[in-house]
Amino acid sequence: MQTPVNYLARKHWKQTGTIALIGSIYLLSSWILKFDGLTGIVAIPKAFSWLGINFKPTANSIHFLPTIWQKLIGTVLLAIASTVVASFIAIFVALIGAKATGGNALVQTVVRGIASFFRNIPLVAWAMILLFSFKQSDFTGFLALLLMSVGYLIRAFMEIIEDEASETMLALKATGASYFQVIFQAVLPQIMPSLISWILYMIENNVRDATLVGILTGTGIGFVFDIYYKSFRFDAAGMTVLSIIVVVIVLEVLSNQIRKVIL
């Protein structure tokens, strides 16, 4: 019989068991990979001090700054452009796919499937695939970021519509409003803050990812970093990383500020 006492006792044993299980999975996998966690951890301070010495920008690195910032701004704009286009596509698709606003169960499943497909192919894989058709260009990076963002945003927007708009939709439907009136007067105004919040998050994310994609597509700030790194100009590479960090932090502060105002 299930009494509260033996229910709690069983729950306690389950928790202990789960922790033990996770521990043994870690030990087993380190043994298979011949991976020594402890040596790794011990090496961390040394690795960082090496980084600190070699990647430290010097007074000499200053004259790389114009090139770095020019490319960096280009990369940020690329990330913004891809996110904005992705958002427009995603909101239309999400309206079609969401249960409250969209088609039948089949349409929903298809839209979910498409979103999941675009989302689950890693960004690097998208970039490699697109390189075949579009060569090393900004457009390749733009498209790779766009496709992945579309996947994420469709999914997010569909959930937002379900959670935040279903009830108001019902109220407007009951007044005799037509489909497009309901979408424009109830759904879009209602979900706008969450929508913008997600778009800002996606822009932040895409600025970071654009750097990575740039290494592959030979464009933007990623390319600059790659060149400096491979030609052993570590101080310039360090300067590039520092600039990226500054931009990412500034963007994050900025978008948090925007969120505060709109929410």
Next chain:
Amino acid sequence: MLEVKHLEKSYQKDKPALTDISFSVEPGTFVAIIGPSGAGKTTILRSLNQLIKDDGGQILLDGGDLRTANKTQLRNYRRQIGMVFQNYNLVERLTVIENVLHGRLGYKSTLAGMFGRYTNEEKQEAMTLLQKVGLEDFALQRCSELSGGQKQRVGIARSLIQHPKVILCDEPIASLDPASSQTVMQLLKDLTTEFNIICIANLHQIGLAKDYADRIIGIRQGKMVFNEESDALSEKILETLYDQNVTEELN
């Protein structure tokens, strides 16, 4: 006049949510529907404006059947039926007056409605109605900044600007404190008389139902077990309706 005849609905096979619901209501009448949780009150109310597709029967508004209406006809019926919700269902981001004006959408062309182009008369009327519900000073405030009782009054103004023949209220006061509940119930009762409309409200507060409604309909397990003037509601009937003693609630 609103006539409901032999309304049937089941969400799952062999598990009827409504069986043979029939009643009719004259304009100027305030009806309360009471009954235990899961009895089918929401199902009745939402069938009346066809937010739920029922399975059989007739719903006649001044003689025309909503159930057999095509899309355009249904839109015409819906704009004559206001609806007030437990959770208000306003567009919280928009201002009070914009939410009230939403009640006009059913009368507007799709494009004018999509972009919120309302006529001056409509705006004037929205202000008059806000005055009626005591919110004229809040017209340009965002709905998210209002209290529950104020939101519900915006919801009522939104339904009134539809020039409704019927207002349906699904537990309009379930989220409100006693004082706001009284205000909202009194408002609904007064409006019913003033505009000579039909008001049907699902209620869990039997005391308030007796105080404010002209007529009470009792629902139990999808069947109508009571349909008379509020004064005729006895403790005996309440006991059969709720199966146990709810008499305390009355006091």
